[in-house]
Amino acid sequence: MTAPNPNDLLDVDPLMMDVLLDHYKHPHNFGALPGADIVHAEGNPSCGDQMEIALKTKDGTIEDIRFQGKGCIISQAAASILTDMMKGERLDRVRELTKDDMLENIGIPIGPMRLKCALLALKVLKAGVYGQAEWPGEEDD
Amino acid sequence: MSESLLRTVPAEGFDVARVRMDFPILQRRIHDHPLVYLDNAATTQRPLQMVEAMNRYYLEYNANIHRAIHTLGYESTVAYEEAHKKVARFINARSWREILFVRNATEALNLVAMTWGKANLRAGDEVVVSLMEHHSNIVPWQMLRDSLGIILKFIPVTSDGVLDLEAADRLITPKTKLVGLVHASNVLGAINPVSEIRDLARRAGALFVLDGAQSVPHMAVDVQALDCDFFAASGHKMLGPTGIGFLYGKKSLLQTMPPFLTGGDMIATVSQEASTWNELPWKFEAGTSAVAEGIGLGAAVDYLTTLGMDNIYQYEKELGDYALQRLRNVSGLKLYGHERGESLAVFSFNLEGIHPHDGANALDRFGIAVRSGHHCAQPLMNRLGMDNTLRASFYLYNTKAEVDLLVDALGEIKKLFRA
Ligand SMILES: Cc1ncc(COP(=O)(O)O)c(C=O)c1O
Numbered sequence: 199m200t201a202p203n204p205n206d207l208l209d210v211d212p213l214m215m216d217v218l219l220d221h222y223k224h225p226h227n228f229g230a231l232p233g234a235d236i237v238h239a240e241g242n243p244s245c246g247d248q249m250e251i252a253l254k255t256k257d258g259t260i261e262d263i264r265f266q267g268k269g270c271i272i273s274q275a276a277a278s279i280l281t282d283m284m285k286g287e288r289l290d291r292v293r294e295l296t297k298d299d300m301l302e303n304i305g306i307p308i309g310p311m312r313l314k315c316a317l318l319a320l321k322v323l324k325a326g327v328y329g330q331a332e333w334p335g336e337e338d339d
Numbered sequence: 340m341s342e343s344l345l346r347t348v349p350a351e352g353f354d355v356a357r358v359r360m361d362f363p364i365l366q367r368r369i370h371d372h373p374l375v376y377l378d379n380a381a382t383t384q385r386p387l388q389m390v391e392a393m394n395r396y397y398l399e400y401n402a403n404i405h406r407a408i409h410t411l412g413y414e415s416t417v418a419y420e421e422a423h424k425k426v427a428r429f430i431n432a433r434s435w436r437e438i439l440f441v442r443n444a445t446e447a448l449n450l451v452a453m454t455w456g457k458a459n460l461r462a463g464d465e466v467v468v469s470l471m472e473h474h475s476n477i478v479p480w481q482m483l484r485d486s487l488g489i490i491l492k493f494i495p496v497t498s499d500g501v502l503d504l505e506a507a508d509r510l511i512t513p514k515t516k517l518v519g520l521v522h523a524s525n526v527l528g529a530i531n532p533v534s535e536i537r538d539l540a541r542r543a544g545a546l547f548v549l550d551g552a553q554s555v556p557h558m559a560v561d562v563q564a565l566d567c568d569f570f571a572a573s574g575h576k577m578l579g580p581t582g583i584g585f586l587y588g589k590k591s592l593l594q595t596m597p598p599f600l601t602g603g604d605m606i607a608t609v610s611q612e613a614s615t616w617n618e619l620p621w622k623f624e625a626g627t628s629a630v631a632e633g634i635g636l637g638a639a640v641d642y643l644t645t646l647g648m649d650n651i652y653q654y655e656k657e658l659g660d661y662a663l664q665r666l667r668n669v670s671g672l673k674l675y676g677h678e679r680g681e682s683l684a685v686f687s688f689n690l691e692g693i694h695p696h697d698g699a700n701a702l703d704r705f706g707i708a709v710r711s712g713h714h715c716a717q718p719l720m721n722r723l724g725m726d727n728t729l730r731a732s733f734y735l736y737n738t739k740a741e742v743d744l745l746v747d748a749l750g751e752i753k754k755l756f757r758a
Contacts, residue, residue, distance in 0.1 A: 247726065315696065
C-alpha cells in the first residue's frame with residue numbers, strides 16, 4: 199500500500215541524483231565573497247540550516263555571487279545551481295525569477311516536505327536584494 | 340460482542356513476538372521492506388486493545404458525559420471517570436481527582452503556567468528550568484517573563500550531556516518559585532536526577548514540575564515517591580490516542596488554583612454576577628471532554644500495566660544497550676549523550692557527510708522510520724553544538740533484529756551518498 203512519496207529524494211532518476219550529489223559534494227560559488235556589496239543570511243526554521251548569499255554588483259550586473267552555509271543535498275545543490283544561473287546576469291533578473299524557475303532548474307520533483315529546502319537559496323537571494331517583503335513564501339495560498 | 344473483544348492483553352512476562360501481534364501496523368511493508376518504526380519519541384504506535392476500547396465507546400455506549408441521565412450517559416460517564424482512575428493508579432496518585440485530562444503534555448505545562456503561574460508569580464520571581472527542556476516547558480515561562488516580568492533561568496548541561504548539578508545548586512535560591520524539569524530527554528534519552536533537583540527546589544520553597552512525556556511511557560512512575568507537585572504527559576507517546584494527555588497535580592494546589600479554560604462542565608453554579616467552580620478534576624476540564632480519547636488512554640494504561648512497567652523497562656534497557664554498542668561501532672557516526680548516567684533507548688546521532696534530512700529520507704527507503712531535525716529542543720541542541728540530528732527512538736515492540744537492520748541500512752546509505 200506504499201504510495202509514492204513525493205518527498206523522497208532517492209526516488210528520482212539516478213543520473214539526476216548524481217548531478218545533485220556532485221553539487222552537494224563540490225558546490226559551485228561556495229565561500230565568502232570579499233568586497234561584496236550585498237550580503238544576506240537566513241535560516242530554514244524547519245531544520246535549522248543557515249545560508250548566506252553575497253553579491254558583488256556593478257552597473258546593475260551581478261559580477262560575482264557566492265553562498266555559504268550548511269544544509270541537505272537539495273538546499274545546497276539549489277544554491278549551487280542558483281548562483282551559477284545568476285553570475286553575470288542583470289540584477290533585475292532576481293526580481294523576475296520565480297519559484298518555478300528554481301524548481302525547474304533543480305530538475306527533480308520536489309515534494310512539500312522538501313519545498314523549503316529547495317527554495318531557501320532563492321529566498322535568501324530575493325530577501326537580500328529586495329528585502330523580506332519581496333518573498334511570497336514557499337507555500338501556495 | 341465481536342470476537343475481537345475477547346482478545347486479552349498479553350500474558351505475564353515479556354514476549355515481544357506476542358506484543359508485536361497487537362500492533363497490526365508493524366506488519367506493513369515500506370518500499371518493499373518490513374516497517375522498522377523508530378520514531379517512538381515523536382509518537383508511538385497503538386495496540387488493537389486501545390483502538391477497540393475507543394471503538395466500543397463509539398459503537399456501543401456513545402453519549403456525552405456528566406449531564407445525561409440515560410443509560411448511555413451513565414455508562415460513558417463511568418468509563419471516562421474510570422480512565423482517570425486508571426491513570427491515577429498507574430502513576431500512584433493519592434486520588435483520581437488529582438488527574439486532569441488535557442490535550443497533551445504541551446497543554447498540561449501551559450495549564451500550570453497560565454493558572455498557578457499567573458496567580459502566584461510576581462515581577463522578579465524566578466522560574467528555573469533545565470537547558471534540556473522540550474520547547475513546551477520553556478515557551479510558557481517565557482510568556483510569563485514577558486507578561487509578568489518574572490526571571491527565567493536555565494540549569495546548564497555539561498558537554499557530555501547531563502545536568503550540571505553544581506550550577507543547579509547555585510541557580511535555585513529562595514527567589515526561585517518554581518523549578519521545571521524534563522524527566523527524560525527526548526533528544527538524549529538521559530533520565531534526569533529528579534530527587535537531587537527536587538531537593539534543591541524544596542530547600543528553596545519552590546514548586547517542582549516534571550515533564551514526564553518521555554519517561555512515563557517507558558518506566559514505572561510513582562508521583563508520591565518522586566514528590567513532584569505537577570507531572571505532565573501525552574497519551575500518544577504511551578500507546579494512547581492523540582488529543583489526550585494528563586496533568587497530575589497535588590490536590591491542595593489544584594484546589595486553590597484558578598481554572599484554566601472556563602464555561603460548561605467546569606462550574607458548580609453560574610449567576611449573572613459570578614460562578615463557583617466544580618469539584619476536581621472537572622474544574623479544569625471545561626466543555627465536552629475528549630471522551631473516546633480518555634477511554635483510549637485508560638486502555639493504553641491497562642495494556643502497559645498488564646505487561647508491567649518494570650518488565651518493559653528491563654526489556655528496553657537490554658535493547659538500548661545492544662543498540663548503543665552497535666551504533667558506537669558505525670564508523671563516521673557521532674552519537675550525542677549516553678556517556679554518563681541512566682538513559683532510555685533514544686539515540687540522536689549524525690553521519691559524517693550526510694545531512695540528517697537526507698539520512699532520514701534514505702533510511703525510509705529501507706523501511707526505517709526515524710526523525711530528523713532539532714526535536715523541539717533548540718537550546719539543548721545549541722549547547723551541544725548540534726544543528727540537527729537523526730534520532731532513533733525505541734519502544735516495547737522493537738527488537739534487536741531491528742537494531743541490526745538499522746545498522747545495516749546506515750552502512751548502505753553511506754555508500755549511496757558516497758560519504
Ligand atoms: C520531553 C517532551 N515534553 C513535551 C513534549 C510535548 O508533547 P506534545 O507534543 O504531545 O504536547 C514532548 C514531545 O515531543 C517531549 O518529548
